[in-house]
Amino acid sequence: MKKHSKLAALALAGAMILSLAACGPKDEPQNSQTPEETGIYTPGTYTGEAQGFGGTVTVKITVDANNVTDAVVEGPDETESIGGAALGTLADQIKTANGGEIDGVGSATMTSNAAKNALADAIARAKGEEVGGGETAALKDGTYTTKSPSFGLLSQMECETTIENGTIKDVKVISESDSATGEWFATARDLFIPRLIESQSLATDAITGATISSNAIRACVASAIDEAGGKSGEWYTEVAKKSDxxxxxxxxxxxxxxxxxxxxxxxxxxxxxxxxxxxxxxxxxxxxxxxxxxxxxxxxxxxxxxxxxxxxxxxxxxxxxxxxxxxxxxxxxxxxxxxxxxxxxxxxxxxxxxxxxxxxxxxxxxxxxxxxxxxxxxxxxxxxxxxxxxxxxxxxxxxxxxxxxxxxxxxxxxxxxxxxxxxxxxxxxxxxxxxxxxxxxxxxxxxxxxxxxxxxxxxxxxxxxxxxxxxxxxxxxxxxxxxxxxxxxxxxxxxxxxxxxxxxVHISQVKNIIRTDDLTADQKAILTALALTTDQTMVTTEGNRWGNENQSGTQDEGVTVEIVYAPDYMYYVVYSQEDIDNIKNNGLSEAQASATSAFLAQGGTLPAAGTPVADIEQILTVGEQYGNVIKGTTADLAKAMGCDESNLKAVLTEDTTYYAVACVSYAYxxxxxxxxxxxxxxxxxxxxxxxxxxxxxxxxxxxxxxxxxxxxxxxxxxxxxxxxxxxxxxxxxxxxxxxx
Ligand SMILES: Cc1cc2nc3c(=O)[nH]c(=O)nc-3n(C[C@H](O)[C@H](O)[C@H](O)COP(=O)(O)OP(=O)(O)OC[C@H]3O[C@@H](n4cnc5c(N)ncnc54)[C@H](O)[C@@H]3O)c2cc1C
Incomplete structure (x- = not known):
């Protein structure tokens, strides 16, 4: 098994981001011009931070006298497939908004809200204004129904948060799909909610062993605070710990x-x-x-x-x-x-x-x-x-x-x-x-x-x-x-x-399971089938041929057991544009139409083989947004996979657009x-x-x-x-x- 320089680089990048966050926001004006002399901003690079879904989200903007010329949004602890996948879009929105408000990404509310709050601080710094001062936003009493992706595969968690007299009075989880009876979810519900209400802080620690469910409840409450007219970013006061x-x-x-x-x-x-x-x-x-x-x-x-x-x-x-x-x-x-x-x-x-x-x-x-x-x-x-x-x-x-x-x-x-x-x-x-x-x-x-x-x-x-x-x-x-x-x-x-x-490993699925409503359950099933089928060309993360001759043949043995031998515990199932057009017009093959994930299925039904899949492009586009699909030439694929293009070219010989769908091991x-x-x-x-x-x-x-x-x-x-x-x-x- 290869040692993964790509992963090492990511880990290093993550460490650098974390160390940046640990140092706190920094003002780094490049010169000493004052806003009055030159425009609304003091040119330079400024950061702001706010609590996201899993950890700190950092917005770094570069400004000249009047414009935001660059923006980077980092969130190393955000869920890779949701908040993590939204970071690039948020950065683009910040550049386009050029100092104005951003819309955020609907599927990643918590990360988006954190980016908005962090951006506000960075802009304030660029303007030389005080950060974090002023009145805490008042909350309007009421019961707010909000959603967040959670552990459940079938739908998002939905909570009712009651705000009364400016406090979080009550939180009820009103729906939580297939883990509704799951013991880890119940543990988070029973322990996290009372602690959050007691501390009145979104910085309350997640329950150990039930982090995803705890964070989803946290995200629902944060959205409720925002809906009530507050700023959830202001609700992360440190929760005191004992020291005895x-x-x-x-x-x-x-x-x-x-x-x-x-x-x-x-x-x-x-x-x-x-x-x-x-x-x-x-x-x-x-x-x-x-x-x-x-x-x-x-x-x-x-x-x-x-x-x-x-x-x-x-x-x-x-x-x-x-x-x-x-x-x-x-x-x-x-x-x-x-x-x-x-x-x-x-x-x-x-x-x-x-x-x-x-x-x-x-x-x-x-x-x-x-x-x-x-x-x-x-x-x-x-x-x-x-x-x-x-x-x-x-x-x-x-x-x-x-x-x-x-x-x-x-x-x-x-x-x-x-x-x-x-x-x-x-x-x-x-x-x-x-x-x-x-x-x-x-x-x-x-x-x-x-x-x-x-x-x-x-x-x-x-x-x-x-x-x-x-x-x-x-x-x-x-x-x-x-x-x-x-x-x-x-x-x-x-x-x-x-x-x-x-x-x-006994389970394979797409790399980042889509737990939002960006695709319907049936569309998710199709994306899963594209990842799990055994009748397409497959390549490893190194760009070499995988599958067929490496596999025992049956869906179960071939995919769920032997995938553990693939480098990085994953491989890509590759489709040419012609293959995709064929699925669009003539439907899935027999193998594709029967390739489902027994344990990590998302409740959808696959169309029968031969039934045209008119929305295949939409499915692939959303798949791409979530990091499950790489689209492009062999050069594009090689760049995204971090492998040598010549390896890919030996397997993918056509001059066409390819779609590489990641099939990934899930280990116990x-x-x-x-x-x-x-x-x-x-x-x-x-x-x-x-x-x-x-x-x-x-x-x-x-x-x-x-x-x-x-x-x-x-x-x-x-x-x-x-x-x-x-x-x-x-x-x-x-x-x-x-x-x-
Ligand atoms: C979904 C799933 C299905 C599986 N199905 C099967 C099956 O059908 N048959 C089978 O044979 N195997 C199965 N396995 C594997 C099997 O469950 C594990 O091999 C087995 O549970 C291992 O037992 P363990 O005591 O080593 O670990 P665990 O049962 O995981 O116990 C480890 C415990 O240590 C705790 N812990 C960790 N760090 C610390 C710390 N620093 N301080 C204190 N506590 C700590 C953890 O919270 C945990 O409670 C499955 C696993 C999963 C996840």
Missing amino acids: TVKLEGYDVIVVGLGGSGTMSYCAAAQEGATVFGIEAAAKVGGDASTTYGPMALNSEYLKNLYTDGKDYINADDVYKVWMEYVESDEKADIIAKAVYNSGSALDYYVENFGFEFQGLGLLGSFVVPEWTQLWCVYSADNDNTSWNILGPNKTFQFVRALDIAKSKNEKNDYMTELTATSLIFDGDQVVGVNAESYDGTKYEIYGKSVILATGGFIGNADMMNQYLGSTVNTMGVTVNKGTGIQMGQSAGGATYMMGTLPM ATVGGLDVDVNMNVLKEDGAPIANLFAVGQDSEGVCNKDGKAYSPWGGQAQSWTFVSGQIAGTQAAKVAKGE
Whole structure:
């Protein structure tokens, strides 16, 4: 996999923008002429800043005596497909308006409002006027209905904000499409809204784990303030944080991260009689594990009783053999044996002792070995006990219930959410505890005899992604997982293992999912089909041919599994002008008309093959605005893709306009992690175990995998590893703490 100079350059640019923002607005007049002498502005370059959707939006204008001659709008933290995509248009509007008001971009209200506020400050500076002074704009009482793109794929979030006596009195989310029952959305709604009302500040921190939903609520309220006649830019007063430090001492076991593997670790340690403290960064427990289908479980007694009259339902020896062939080494054979032969008993242990419930054996077959029809099962959900799809029914209650059972085993046992572990505490080179910080700013020093690292890998850490996997990847999971556990293990001298195992990808979609109304659902489905179809020419980000001969052939295997091998975890599906004209007049091909995204679909219906698509150009134009389509000659494509044109020319031989539609991987999590032994003890480079430090789940999943390969994709294996590794680590950590 190539190292990505393009991404490095973007990261550098981002860092530069951030450092600029950190320094605050700067007035940089080029000379000392006064406005009276020369015109309305003092010539020079001026900046203004305001809070956008994700962070600071900076407007930099260059003026001569009477005109705005240049404008740049930067917003490194804006959502790439919405606010980020609007930045260029906003800059153009500022130049055209030449000191007047700009319209903004309808699909990016929050970024547009920030640009308007930042522009006002920059203009004021250019005029030598006071910035930020004067009266705060008054608000008109009322209830305002406003919208913002959110996590939902089907429509935007809609809120009713009640303004009374110049304050935000109430906020209600009145519609929130397919994540309306999503647990992360509910967490944001229940926690963010009261905090925002209490602080009366749009600078209220997003809820950890539910950032997108929190920011969407924030955007709705900001629009309501603007509609009420106020200036939302004035509502970002700093929210005070605490600065005290709390010490918690005397624990046997500390578990860092209470997702899949952390919850099992906590339970197993408590079951062994240890006193346990759990640290969870997100506002709810369960992590990625609570959004999944479910675990692989080979010949679990519980499942056998439910489904196969007590009979074995899979040959576990076969699974072990295939797995050993996959890793091409017997270095971790003892661990892989546990992963195989303990998978059923770990599930049974959870069911018997901690009330977990599963179902659906055989609903999902193996991804790669068709004969393994009964391999994994799914979590039961609370709504009707038969639904198990992702991002919908509540499964977190199972994790909470298990933790509460474990907690009740000793009155000292406890756990906290919205508490982020930052580093290990050492006494000499001995691990003695964990430093953490609460959402309210309170620092915690938590002391314990054993520490279990369960922070779910590093998908949310761009630096680690670039370092170990050559590129970041679009995500379909918890980006709270920033590799903290792996870094904590490394700080204790721990080694890593198979960090180059490819991230967990089963989903492809367009690069920037369009969550606004700029296209209808049916139009979005067509854009998706153009990205996912396998019957067109495909090129990598390096401009080389991709697909067909690289792929296994079927839509599922070809696109959703093997895309992970493409550089940058993406490729382009390229259409010539003739292809597009053909779709316009004669419709989609059979392959295109059946190319849908199972998980990230947006509710649209594809036209039958052969039905003319009259609006194809409009679809492509909006796709282009959102960074999903590149249109132009091979030279234009090469420039936008950052590749060598000669590569493209070898594949795209016609002298025509091309449309390159990006098809991108969406990954659940990373796989490589800390090196561990069969007890889940973190190992040093020399192979020596660190006696009281353990790593589980994605933080040690590399031991079951192989650099450069897609992760062991039998089906449910990752979840299963959380159970197996968590049970072993919790039990061992308790024993070590008790000196057994
Ligand atoms: C949509 C989706 C579907 C999936 N489907 C399946 C499936 O069907 N079968 C399967 O086997 N696998 C599936 N997976 C993968 C599986 O969910 C993960 O491999 C598994 O959850 C990993 O467990 P974990 O404990 O390592 O991480 P997680 O369950 O993500 O838990 C990590 C926890 O650590 C917390 N954390 C992170 N940093 C810190 C910190 N600094 N301090 C404190 N806490 C921290 C996080 O908030 C999180 O709660 C799916 C994943 C996703 C996203």
